[in-house]
Amino acid sequence: MKKEEIPLLEEAIGRIAEVAARMGLDAPPMRFEICPPDIVYTLGAYGGMPTRFAHWSFGKAYNRMKTQYDFALSRIYELVINTDPCYAYLLDQNSLIQNKLVVAHVYAHADFFKHNLHYARTRRDMLETMSRTAAVLRDYEFIHGKERVEKLLDAGLAIQGQIDPWFREEAERPGNIEEQPSCPYADLWGEDATRSREGGDPPKKTKEIPEARDLLLALVRYARHLEDWEKDVLSLLRDEMLYFRPQITTKIANEGWATYWHQRLLRELDLTEAETVEYSLLNSRIVQPPGMSLNPYLVGLRLFEDIERRYDRTEDGPGGRTAADGEDEPLFADGREAIFALRETENDCSLLRNFLTKELVEELDLYLYAKMGDKWVVTEKEWEKVRDGLVLDLTDGGFPAVEVVDVDHEGKGTLALRHLYDGRELHLRHLEKTLDQVQSLWRRTVQLETVVDGRTKTFACDGNRSYSF
Amino acid sequence: MDSDYTLSREDWSLHRKGILDQERHRAKVEEAIRKNLADIVSQESIIMADGQKVIKVPIRSLEEYRLRFDPAKGQNAGQGQGGSQPGAVLGREASRGGGGAGDEPGSDYYEAEITVDELAEILFAELELPNLDDLNRRRIPAEGVDFRSVGKVGLTSNLDKKRTLLEAIKRAARHGGAVPGAIAREDVRFRVWEEVERAQTAALVVAMMDTSGSMGDFEKYVARSFFTWLVRFLRSRYRSVELVFLAHSTEAKEVSEEEFFTKGESGGTKCSSVYRLAMEIVAQRYGRGLGINIYPFHFSDGDNLASDNQRALEAARELLDVARLFGYGEVRSDSSPRHTLLSLFREMGDPRLKTAEIWEKADIHRALRAFLGKEGLPR
The missing domain is CATH 3.40.50.410 (von Willebrand factor, type A domain)
Structure with a gap:
């Protein structure tokens, strides 16, 4: 960005904001910041948060990102964080038109952050919260030594994915469902509640642990040998993950939404011919089909476009699912309304499960692949299986589901965990090393039951040795 | 929506967060290398390499362990460039080295990249030629320069701020004031170098x-x-x-x-x-x-x-x-x-x-x- 281009960009932002608002996007106040690449990579390594605490793993991420940038292997064009006001970092190295695209893209992200229900409980003052967390950790380093804090962070970060974003304290939970007959699905819930009253719980569970699906929280509450400051650190890590979690579980929806809108907003700008060419180039790079892993920009974009088309009225009357599903009235007035409603309610799992079609699977060339010998091979193209495999991959943000079964197993103070096996096996070396980390927090034996090569197996670590049975 | 936005370009030159944590990461890499020196030092690829050559050293202790699925077991979702058919080979184990992205299937451990010279530095830090006899030193003239004295004239870049300030304080004290005023020409001190001979x-x-x-x-x-x-x-x-x-x-x-x-x-x-x-x-x-x-x-x-x-x-x-x-x-x-x-x-x-x-x-x-x-x- 040349200096004289900055007023031009500022003008463009005003125009984009105006068009975005007219088209129905509703973003919080925006703070755009132009940064040199080095800073953008630093921010990228810290999950976009300039105030995040210090840890060597961020240094490692930074190192990798910077190397990739230096060798022109990859490039971050933009970074936007879920705060109010919403901060977006624009790369100094981008051209004016590239940054216009980024601004449009970012406006849709900000709208998504604000309206998607999965973000409803995220802290919009997270920059300040993280800054406080960093300060607290620095204090703990001063009191307890850098090494202890680093070890604790190593252990906490190893299980940072094992949190339950739906955990609610008893008092926070909705009241007894039976007292709310107005709920249209009361019959379903009622049935479920009856079953659990009749003792339909999994038999192995000795006593109900409300935090069962939230390992970090369970450690904070039940690890008897953790000092208060250590519990505090784990709570802070948990809070961070609660903040990051929706970004992980709505990657496709969010990027799809942003890509959908940057294309439409840019069309409303008066671009020169050269700008149009450059814009198209960058846009096509964003949505290009990838080598092997999913391109969330492309998949999300096509999904939203397809949904919009399906619900749009045609010459024959309202589109959508009225005819096929036997609904009298369409769920949404038109395609636009449909996608605006879905950006409020869906995450990646639900969006794909509900709206991925045979045609889309083919068009996007989605598939399942597996390792055969030393080769990675496409194993499945049948669209429903691909969809289900995809949804499974995206469930819980890709983290394996692990539940706390017992915090005093066999009366020996053992922490018993169980992997909720869904057909996918765990990486064993990672499992063993992670158990070591959990053990370093629990300080007594920690065990985890999972399935290896089709057979149930329990891995344990008592601090001196690791074993399995 | 009111279009509330700002565009700014701040000075980020003091934002050193990434660099500091990178240092810590670097230190951990060196520590891991030091622990595995015996294995690394004897690697064939290093022996005949020149100093600038970058070698990859697998470091397991710097991997970020997580509970994660094993991509090598069971199916994973992926996306191709169109028309992929069952049975199509996407890649082989050996050819999957590039990029180093941690979430790629097949990238099993973290590899640190260091030059042979850097590795040598780590190794040599613990070595010396023992029992060297000091009596037999040869003197090598003008090996380098050393700042060994202070003078009133010199190059501005060699300004000795601390001594200059001290002079100013002393001068102020001589004239009865406790607080020094402006620094006068006579207060200014420079560090002065001499060529030194080193014994080798x-x-x-x-x-x-x-x-x-x-x-x-x-x-x-x-x-x-x-x-x-x-x-x-x-x-x-x-x-x-x-x-x-x-x-x-x-x-x-x-x-x-x-x-x-x-x-x-x-x-x-x-x-x-x-x-x-x-x-x-x-x-x-x-x-x-x-x-x-x-x-x-x-x-x-x-x-x-x-x-x-x-x-x-x-x-x-x-x-x-x-x-x-x-x-x-x-x-x-x-x-x-x-x-x-x-x-x-x-x-x-x-x-x-x-x-x-x-x-x-x-x-x-x-x-x-x-x-x-x-x-x-x-x-």
């Missing part, structure tokens, strides 16, 4: 290698990699180190550095020959070696001709008389004879004669430390 101890290292027929590929590899590191170490640490390369079977001859590291021979083994040649060279070129520190190092499989053992011992003793330290490394295997030069040398019990047994590659590092380790290092 000269050393001669005699690298001797058995190239007889009994030295197999492994034995030669060990000897070569030891000497490669030795030479690299000496060149990086000591300015005036002279190297002599001697290869021997039943007869010894002086060879060039390149020949030493590349050529092999055949025939029997008479170690006395190479010790005698070493003595001759020392006597001819360095006048019985009084003006220089002499370090002979010899690598052999120890399979010396029995008839030569006595002569070899005598020659070694002579060499020891002029040497600061004599390092003898013996590459052993299960088929080695029980009585070799090593056992004879050990019986001598001379503290200046250091021996090392090498059974496997990792022992190369042990040998380096046994010969050149700084005092206080666990041997």
Whole structure:
């Protein structure tokens, strides 16, 4: 960005904001910041948060990102964080038109952050919260030594994915469902509640642990040998993950939404011919089909476009699912309304499960692949299986589901965990090393039951040795 | 929506977060390398590499362990560029090195990238030439400059702020005020440099290698990699180190550095020959070696001709008389004879004669430390 281009960009932002608002996007106040690449990579390594605490793993991420940038292997064009006001970092190295695209893209992200229900409980003052967390950790380093804090962070970060974003304290939970007959699905819930009253719980569970699906929280509450400051650190890590979690579980929806809108907003700008060419180039790079892993920009974009088309009225009357599903009235007035409603309610799992079609699977060339010998091979193209495999991959943000079964197993103070096996096996070396980390927090034996090569197996670590049975 | 936005461009030059954590990461990499030096040092790819070459060192301890699914077991979702069919091969294990993204299937461990020079720095930090005699120092003129005094005139870049301020305070105090006013011309002090001569101890290292027929590929590899590191170490640490390369079977001859590291021979083994040649060279070129520190190092499989053992011992003793330290490394295997030069040398019990047994590659590092380790290092 040349200096004289900055007023031009500022003008463009005003125009984009105006068009975005007219088209129905509703973003919080925006703070755009132009940064040199080095800073953008630093921010990228810290999950976009300039105030995040210090840890060597961020240094490692930074190192990798910077190397990739230096060798022109990859490039971050933009970074936007879920705060109010919403901060977006624009790369100094981008051209004016590239940054216009980024601004449009970012406006849709900000709208998504604000309206998607999965973000409803995220802290919009997270920059300040993280800054406080960093300060607290620095204090703990001063009191307890850098090494202890680093070890604790190593252990906490190893299980940072094992949190339950739906955990609610008893008092926070909705009241007894039976007292709310107005709920249209009361019959379903009622049935479920009856079953659990009749003792339909999994038999192995000795006593109900409300935090069962939230390992970090369970450690904070039940690890008897953790000092208060250590519990505090784990709570802070948990809070961070609660903040990051929706970004992980709505990657496709969010990027799809942003890509959908940057294309439409840019069309409303008066671009020169050269700008149009450059814009198209960058846009096509964003949505290009990838080598092997999913391109969330492309998949999300096509999904939203397809949904919009399906619900749009045609010459024959309202589109959508009225005819096929036997609904009298369409769920949404038109395609636009449909996608605006879905950006409020869906995450990646639900969006794909509900709206991925045979045609889309083919068009996007989605598939399942597996390792055969030393080769990675496409194993499945049948669209429903691909969809289900995809949804499974995206469930819980890709983290394996692990539940706390017992915090005093066999009366020996053992922490018993169980992997909720869904057909996918765990990486064993990672499992063993992670158990070591959990053990370093629990300080007594920690065990985890999972399935290896089709057979149930329990891995344990008592601090001196690791074993399995 | 009111279009509430701002666009700014701040000065980020002081934002050093990433760099600081990168430093910590770097320190952890070095720590991990230090712990695995024995394995890394003996890697074939490093031995013959030049200093700028970047090597990849797998470091398991720096992996960020998580509970995660094993992509190699079961199916994963992916996306192609169109028209992928079941059975299409997406990639092979071996070819999946690029990028290094942690979430890619197949990338199993973290690889640190360092240059051979950086690795050498880590290794050499724990090595030195032992028993160097200070008396024999040669003085090397004008080796560098050192700031050794203070003057009233000088270059602005050499301004000594602290002394200047002190002068200002003193002047203020002389005139009765406690707080110094403006700094006057007379207060200003500069650091002044002098050219310095540095004393350097000269050393001669005699690298001797058995190239007889009994030295197999492994034995030669060990000897070569030891000497490669030795030479690299000496060149990086000591300015005036002279190297002599001697290869021997039943007869010894002086060879060039390149020949030493590349050529092999055949025939029997008479170690006395190479010790005698070493003595001759020392006597001819360095006048019985009084003006220089002499370090002979010899690598052999120890399979010396029995008839030569006595002569070899005598020659070694002579060499020891002029040497600061004599390092003898013996590459052993299960088929080695029980009585070799090593056992004879050990019986001598001379503290200046250091021996090392090498059974496997990792022992190369042990040998380096046994010969050149700084005092206080666990041997």
